[in-house]
Amino acid sequence: MSAPLAALLGILLAAPCAASDPRLRFAAEPEPGSFHGLALSQGPGRPVCARATFDRRKAAAGGRILILDGAEPGDEDAIRMSQAVIARRGGLTSRAALAARRHGVPAVALGRGVWDPAGPALLVAEPVFGPSSSVGGVEARPAAGTREAALREDSAMCVDAPSARVLLLAPDEAEERVAAAEAARAYDGLRDAGALERWLDSEPGASRAAALCAELVPRAAEGAMPFADLARLTRAARAHAGAAGRERLARAERRAFARAARAARAELASCPSSAADAPSAEVLARLASEAKDLALRVAAIGGVLGTGDGGAGALARACGEAAARRRKSVPVASPSLEEASLAAGADRSEVVELPPDSWRRFVSENGLSDFLSSTLDDASLGLRRKSARVRERLLAARLEPASQAGRAALAAATVPVLVVGEDATLSASAGEVLTKVREAWAASWAPGPLGARLRAGRGSDYAGRMRLMRLAPADVSGLAFSRDPGSGRRGRILVEAAPGGIAAVLEGGAASARRALDARTGRMLESQGAEAGLTPARLKRLARLVRGLDAWRGGGVETAFSFAGGRLLVHHVRPLEPPAPARPVLDPFSPRPAAQALPVIDVR
Known part of the structure; x- marks a missing residue:
């Protein structure tokens, strides 16, 4: 053994892994009733809780989590009106995934489960963990088998799409979590903090206050709730919790803040890498501004809850410094999508x-x-x-x-087209x-x-902007994701593709092959399904394209593509992360309107 290798081995054996590098610590113990799957759609980018249903009509009425095997062509309304979607099977180009992303509905495919013939229920195996033991100073609970859990009609559940996780709520917390989620959704529409305060008054107690905290903190972190409302409702919750429930509420506040801060840190940590690839000062300015705003929101939540900024401020400053260094070597203006596609070796579809x-x-x-x-x-x-x-x-x-x-x-x-609106992409012939x-x-x-x-x-x-993309015959078409569609993590490009044109893929009816590629080299890391025309040379070209479009946008993208002989065509490019919630004009983080645009009447 060489001397350097022996020294490295000695360092690794000298202390427990968790002590030498906090990144290597074991993840928190999985919650009972927690099932991991494949994230199909981020939705709002936070956990969503509601009662479950297998009935498409109930789902179409709104307010439910829809559980289905695999979406059918007539399920669009049910998916659009659902709070979230759980699919037993399906990939990123399945009907459920396409419809969920189109309508901003969070969705997770479990990839397993058995339908219970005795009634509407999906039986899913969950891991069971043995007693805790210490190995080299690290606490761990080894898996001790599995047990069967049932997802039934009216089960109380949460879908956490960014973590690709489905949580079956325990009976003792189910009612309050679902009620708090419904109250928070009412706030989303009305922005009436007084109504939420009255909802707390209707049944004072720590359990209701803790459940509401789990709903409000993520909203404040994403900018969907003014901090004045969060502070007002936090004071009301603490008053209602009373002395007996104060510690329970404090734990709920710390847990909610820790989750929000962890998500913010993950997003901010990727910013320097995005800045290093950014093609223009415009993209760099946006990256730095978004990082600063996110850190300010986390710090504001920490100020309300008394928890600090969770390290977000330092990461935002690192992002700003990386953007400032890169700004010296790039042009001011961003290229157009056509220019970015061409630079990455692809052509755009003909667009009208x-x-x-x-x-x-x-x-x-x-x-x-x-x-x-x-x-x-x-x-x-x-x-x-x-x-x-x-x-x-x-x-x-x-x-x-x-x-x-x-x-x-x-x-x-005069040829088949894709009708591309602001919130939908539909294939059409001349007659339709x-x-x-x-x-x-x-x-x-x-x-x-x-x-x-x-x-x-x-x-x-x-x-109402509208574009029509004229479709040419293709050998293979599909969707490529420059980052993980659920978490937004960098490093791997996910591709799902099928033989033929893009229309069949976007309608969700194609049998797709899935590939995972190394984002830098285009080397295939994982493969599922037939070749489908995705040769190693084509995959490398596709990786180059997707990497270039990710840099062009300064964030994760979904790219619809086709290979037609030697041509690589780009049909659409969409951001992966959920859209930032629009804020009222009075929100301190809302962009200020120009003075001349305000309805001010001169009374002099």
Whole structure:
């Protein structure tokens, strides 16, 4: 054995791993009823709790976690209205995954489980751990087998898509966790902290206060709750917990903050690597600004809870320093997507833009202006009912072939096209392109995007931009993810692809092969399914493309691609992380409007 190797071995054996490097410490013990799977969609980027259902009609009514085997073509409404989706099987190009990502619904595929013939239930094996023991100063609990758990109708559950985890709640906490989740969702629509305070008043106690804390801290961390509301509700929760429940609530606060801070640190830790690859000062400025804002939010939560900033501030400063160093060697402006694709060795699909005022003309020609205003202003309607009414009217309206938008769409659809709206991508032939354009517009009035606009006071502020991508025949097509679709971690590129054109992949009906690639080299790390035309040379080209688009955006991307002979085509590029919640104008982190845009009347 060489001297350097012997020295290294001596260092490793001289002290327990956990003491020598905190990154090597064992993860916390898994919670009972916790099942890991494949993250299909991040959704809002935080755990979502609700009652489960196997009934598509109940799911379509809203407020439920939908459990299914694998989504069918008619499950779009049920998935869109669900709080989360649990699939027994399926991959990143399954119907469930595509629909969940399209509508911002968190989704996890368990990849296992047996349907109980005696009733609507999914039986899933969970690990059982033996007694704790110490090995070299490290506490561990070895697995001692498995036991069967049942996911049943009305089971109380949480879906944590960023961790690719499903949690079956224990009976003693189920009622409060589900009730707190429902109360927090009502706050999402109304932004009424007083209503949440009254909800706490209706049944004082530490269990209710702790359950609400688990809902509010992640919202504040993502910017969906003003810190004044978090502080107000934290004071109310502590008052309701009383002396007997104060320690329980304090544990819940520490646990909620630790999870939020851990997620923030993971995101901030990847920032210097993103900065090192950034192609322009614009991307660097955005990375540094987002890191600073995230650290400020975590610090503000820590100020409310008395827990500090969890190390987020130091990581944000490191990100800013990395961005400042990189800024000296890159141009100011970012390249266009076409330029970034070309630089990475790919071409863009031929794209036809509908005229910019197409949505406004469509609304005017169908007499929808007053209807949209009155529906959005109707305080008696909840978010989901507003969404359902608007989408029903939009789908019943007509987009005339002779209209400006109709002529442009029909001219583009002489070959199969992808209709790409702000919140949907749909395949269409010439005979159905006008219908698909209306469906893509209607998708932007689903509860997710509509709720984001309403919370910002901009419910009807929708531009309706629409593009039609002309599709050429292809050998193989698929989706490539530059980072982990659930956690956003760097290092591996995930690819799912199938023979033929991209339309079949985006409709979720193709039998896809899955590949995991090393992000830097394109070397294949894992393989599932047939070759599907993904040769090693093509995979290296694809890795180069995806790596370049990740750098172009400064974050994880989902890329729809096709290989047609020697050509590599890019159909769409979308961010992996959930969209930042739109903030009210009065929120301190909200962008300030220009002074001339404010409705100020000169009274002099």
